[in-house]
Amino acid sequence: MTAVSTGVHPSVVDPSPVRQLARVVAAEWVKARSLPSTWSALGACVFILASIGPVISGMEQEGPSAPRSEPLLQMMAGVSMAQVALGVLGALVITGEYASRSITGTLAAVPQRGILLTGKAVLLVLLVTPFALLSCTLAAITSTPVLRGRGATLTLTSPEVVTAVLATTLFLVLTALLGLAVGTLLRSTAGAVVVLTGLLFLLPVLVQLVPALATSLGPWLPTQAGAAVLVLGDRSGYLSPAGGQLLVAACAGLALAAAAARLRSSDA
């Protein structure tokens, strides 16, 4: 009736942790590709970055309260929305399993919860990196001509543009990992969407409305820290480029560590 029915069942030798991790990544890939939400989030990221960049790049910025003219910030203007899409994608990798209760089957198949979370994180990086890179490259391709038309001296191969593409790609991947951590901590898609939208999208806007906060807290917000590398002119209100990326990486890392602790210590 079944493939093996000898009546003798020798114990299966456990795989090494590395091999188990590779298996988990393969399993997570099957799960991610079989859900439509994965492809809509990645598609949204590509569309947002490729389309918002040239629009913002072409806008006249006038008046005393107008943002400083920063071509790379304008080119990557879609990041503020795309990061929410990717953060939610990262959260869904695990909150989707809590919503359908399939997390019990997953944890029963992979009792080593640290390896499970690592596997999800690795899959997320492998999945998001090419799409983030594509999104940022398209943003550069569509925005550079517009910016040049407005007097900027940038080309696709300018070191500043290449740096902007790579750094923004890294920032988006880190945001997805932050989303995974938030999702693991909250175990709820709705909760994760609220927290991620608030942290990545609303808070930066609100903080800019309060001048005192804008200069003190503003630079330390993940979105603004991640954008630090895009600033070419006046750096007031921004961390150093490396400092900004480090802060975002530290945020994602700490959040993932907290998520791992919660996943390992709590009942499923």
Add this chain to the structure above:
Amino acid sequence: MLELHDVVKRYGKTTALDGLSLRAQPGVVTGFLGPNGAGKSTALRVLVGLDRPDRGLALVRGRPYAERRAPLHEVGILLDAKAVAPRRGARPHLLALARSNGIAARRVQQVLELCGLADVADRPVGQYSLGMGQRLGIAAALLGDPPVLVLDEPVNGLDPEGIIWIRTLLRSLAAEGRTVLLSSHLMSEMALTAEDLVIVGRGRLLAQTTVDEVVARAGGGRVSVRTPEPDRLGDLLRAGGVVVATDGGDPTRLRLVGTSTDDVGRTAARHGVTLLELSAEQGSLEQAYLDLTAGVTQYRSTEVGVTAARQEAAA
């Protein structure tokens, strides 16, 4: 072989498992029986490492489940058949489980066919009926061709054909030498599927016994007899300490309590009383099971058959 040793599990102030010990042997279907809320599901969750016990030990083939890195090869689990992402098909659902434990992709097709899901394998699971969902749960449990199966209420929501299918499948899996632990709150279902029985109530073991034993107990020494001389036979039996009652509808029938068909037959032969019919009355299985769980409120524990199990463990 599955074992729980003195497992305590609390959720806040609720004590779900209160020192539960039980075992399931290879080669037989073990029924895991108890009223709703008795701690069956908690015990199974602890057994497969989903919940951590506050005290005690849960072992699968001599090792804690959570230590294994490819556990689906050892234990097949059905805890909640509908716990599947509704927009994913059965095939990718099973393939993901297979990949995580290094199980070949062709095995997915095998279990899909075995469980009658091959034709619907790519439809979103959210569109499945309860019965199809249950079949998918069984398919997932069989993925690793495991020597041990743990199934929580697998017949829930199945149509009669599905129930017979599952019953036959589980018995053939046990006959291959596998350990099959099957939970239910229906004694009648257990009587048809299981051989060994573990009965729990309020998180404690009430009885580790066998279906045969409960069936025998359900008889309870009740005998029904028909004779042309009911008064004479009644007097003879009463003299031997048997409780005798007449049957309102049939004047030739006597209902006896506290004897056996053997004794009634011998008594009748000794005194030359003609018997028209002699049979042991099958009491209700559900009643016998309810009798066993009746003492739950007092946390009484009757450990029927535990001694035998211990001797086997020692051997």
